[in-house]
Amino acid sequence: MKKTLIAAALCCAFGGVAHAQNSNPSPEPMPPGIAxxxxxxxxxxxxxxxxxxxxxxxxxxxxxxxxxxxxxxxxxxxxxxxxxxxxxxxxxxxxxxxxxxxxxxxxxxxxxxxxxxxxxxxxxxxxxxxxxxxxxxxxxxxxxxxxxxxxxxxxxxxxxxxxxxxxxxxxxxxxxxxxxxxxxxxxxxxxxxxxxxxxxxxxxxxxxxxxxxxxxxxxRWFQRVDLDPGAKVPVHMDVVADRPEYLDITPDEIKAHRQLVQQAYKLFGAHHYDHYDFLVAVTEELGGIGLEHHRSSENSVRPNYFTEWDKSFVGRDLLAHEYTHSWNGKFRRGADLWTPNFDVPMRDSLLWVYEGQTQYWGYVLAARSGLMSKQQTLDAIANVAATYDHRIGREWRALKDTTNDPIIAHRRPIPWRSWQRSEDYYSEGQLIWLDADTLIREKTHGKKSLDNFAKTFFGIDNGSYVTSTYRFDDVVAALNQVMPYDWASFLHERLDGHGPGAPLAGLERGGYKLVYTDKPSAFTAQAEKVRKSTDLAFSLGLSVGKGGKLTEVLWDGPAFKAGLAVGMQIIAVNGFEYDADGLKEAVRLAAKPGAGPIELLLKDDKRYRTVKLDYHGGLRYPHLERIKGSDARLDAILAPR
The missing domain is CATH 2.60.40.3650 (Immunoglobulin-like)
Incomplete structure (x- = not known):
């Protein structure tokens, strides 16, 4: 009897297993689709x-x-x-x-x-x-x-x-x-x-x-500024502020913003709105924003934007960038980015035009209008060029693929930006359009430029703000209309290529080369103050934020090779309590003959450890240097019209 029960139990057990193996799950049917x-x-x-x-x-x-x-x-x-x-x-x-x-x-x-x-x-x-x-x-x-x-x-x-x-x-x-x-x-x-x-x-x-x-x-505190007095198509700057004193706007500052409107009209030769409002928040409380719209833009700037004009030039291309989007992005838009409602998925394949060329014109219009000086703009471009020349992720990931990043990453912080890449179609795209601009100027002996493309491509249908879509071939055709060339290959090489190094031909053709010195430019120095950071990306391969926290570590750079990562905290440098000047001084001293490595005491969550950075190249900050005897095409690009 006992043996019979055991046999029955085994039979049920094995039978149950066999039944489970023969009854694999199948998917539930999807619900009906939304209309x-x-x-x-x-x-x-x-x-x-x-x-x-x-x-x-x-x-x-x-x-x-x-x-x-x-x-x-x-x-x-x-x-x-x-x-x-x-x-x-x-x-x-x-x-x-x-x-x-x-x-x-x-x-x-x-x-x-x-x-x-x-x-x-x-x-x-x-x-x-x-x-x-x-x-x-x-x-x-x-x-x-x-x-x-x-x-x-x-x-x-x-x-x-x-x-x-x-x-x-x-x-x-x-x-x-x-x-x-x-x-x-x-x-x-x-x-x-x-x-x-x-x-x-x-x-x-x-x-x-x-x-x-x-x-x-x-x-509570609001001011409206007329940026095109007497115009049939009004343009205003509507400013809100945390405090009333932040609204102290000088005539010279108003003049620069008015010149932005006029320089944009000269560039594009048309406008695509019946009125336009720059919405500007002068704040450290409202969340940061720079967002384009067809007849307006949302822009947040620092509290000293108007009151300390000479100290607020970092990022002053923002309004020029978002204004450009009225033409590039809102009026002309990649066909796969246009959707009939807000719940049909967008496809971002042409963001290197939508954002990349807008990033280019944002810098150019900021310089032409006087929002930024020529030197400030050159220094800003130097930082862009150096950043992407050190963007090692270009080895495995083409620029074109970064147009997927808004969907992939949702702009969340990432640990290894230099390797992973993140929306590089903005600023590496900017370098590509500089390349195209200087190439057109060179081959036409200054008779044509990317300005002509802007009029041809974005300046159609004056006064209309009905979106006009385009595809890759339309961009190529418009470039060929300005200057016949194999533009399809030009763009594919830069969008699908992998380097080495960033696309810097436009700089050299523009009459400049990227160099490094041990002194930061005024732009870099001001950027460090604004961001409360210490930028040693092009020497130690790291940037440091408040309290010694690492905010960036370049993949395969000296800091990376020593085991550093974003989020770690520098406690001491060569045995002394961390401060930014002390770290910079340690980099200077390490460049002297016979100097030893830089020793850092790090806090990594709840653990402490000491690392040695065997780096002896000194401080390195990017600058643009004129190439003797070359045509200063970049100067011509930045000059007001």
Whole structure:
């Protein structure tokens, strides 16, 4: 009897195993797809009311009314793929308290199990509109994300506070939006006011894509500056500040910003807006931003931007960069980057034009307008050239592939930027366009330049702000229209190549070469002060931030070979407590004949260790040096028109 029971048990056990092996899992079927957007009008105007007065808790409260034409299933979408971010970065995690009612009765909504930005509702018979309420609970600390509301100012981006119906192009969905601000606050936006009722402003009805493209800066302290007095197409700079004294703008500073507008018009030969607003936040409290829109741009600058003009030139190409995007990125846009709504995935393959050439024109227009001096611009270009000449990741990863980085990395911090690469299409792209510009100037003996491409490619259809898309072949054709050449091969070699070294031919053709000295340029020195960092990237292969924390370590550089990594902390240098000047002095002394290695005491989390950097090359800072007897084409590029 006992043997029979054991045999039966074994039989069941092995039978169970066999059954499991023969019953492998199969995938569950996917839910029905969300309705694809159609180029048809939405039946009615959506009203959107935002209460932006809860400053202390950073909460935007939203009421939205959505007309519906028929009963049955309906899907509402939250914007995921945000223009200018080039990635699905919509803060769906910050949407809270969603309640949907019809005729006073609450409807149950269900989030799509695949696309978490989609909400499904079953609209009852006889219902003509849905009444939505929810909150956008914006970050209260910087580790939660970008701060968009402070006691002194706020940045309202409509994509963060709106749901819209699936199944339609956003350009066919009309929105009537309003906002209630704290008393006495003023604002800047590209939207036009329809009505004012106390602290509540209602704007003229616009399509949803235009609404999303028209954010707002508002604040307690506000100033509006006319940047093109008397023009039929007005351009303004709308400035909010943490403190009223930050709004002390001098006539010379206004002149430089006005010249930016005129230099852009001379470059492109057209404009693509009926009015334009530079939205500028002078702040150390609101989160940093530089974001393009067709008729405006969002820009945050440091508190000393106006009040210490001679000390705030680092990064002063920002407004020029974002303004250029009105032509390059908003009016002309890569065909695979244009989408019919904000939840169809974007493809970023042409960002080396969208961002790379914009980065180029941002520097050029900053110099031509006087926002930056010629020398400051040359010094900034030297830093770019040196950075990418040391970008060892070029060995394995082509520049073209970095256009995927907004989607891959979502701009999160990474440990080995010099090896991994990260959105290098911006500044390495800038070097490629400098290469193209100087090549055109050389071969046409100065008769043509990339300025001609700008007019040919971006200066069409003056006054229109309907997006015009392009593909790789269109870029090549426009370059050939300026100067016949094998531009397809030129671009492929630089986009698909692997070095060695950065594409620096444009510098040399421009009359300059990249050199290193033991003295930083004024630009580098100011950048260190602004960023509170010590930049020894081109000597020790590291940069140091506050408290001795390593903020960058170059792959395969001296610091890397000694075992250093981002996040470690330098406690002592050659036996003495760390400070920036002491570290620089140690690098100087190590360059003397017979000197030993530099000894660092490091803190790595909870562990301490000593490392020796066997580096004796001295301090190395990048500069551009004129090549004797060469044509100064780069000087000509930066000269005002």
């Amino acid at each position: 694809a957007p159609q180029d048809i009008p939405y039946p009615g105007t959506i009203t959107l009311a935002v209460d932006a007065t809860d400053l202390s808790r950073h909460i935007f409260r939203v009421q939205e009314t959505v007309p519906v034409a028929a009963s049955g299933p309906m899907t509402l979408l939250y914007p995921a793929w945000l223009p200018g971010n080039h990635s699905p970065s919509g803060r769906i995690d910050s949407l809270a308290g969603l309640e949907i009612k019809a005729g006073g009765k609450t409807l149950q909504w269900t989030r799509d199990p695949v696309d978490v930005y989609a909400f499904h509702i079953d609209v009852p018979e006889g219902v003509s509109q849905l009444d939505l309420s929810f909150e956008f609970v914006s970050p209260t600390t910087s580790d939660q994300g970008r701060i968009v509301m402070t006691p002194a100012m706020l940045n309202l981006q409509w994509n963060a506070v709106a749901l819209y119906p699936a199944g339609y192009y956003t350009r066919r969905i009309p929105f009537s939006a309003s906002v209630t601000l704290p008393d006495q606050w003023r604002f800047g936006t590209a939207l036009e006011t329809a009505a004012q009722d106390g602290a509540t402003t209602t704007f003229k009805t616009v399509p949803f894509n235009t609404l999303v493209d028209s954010p707002m800066f508002a604040g």
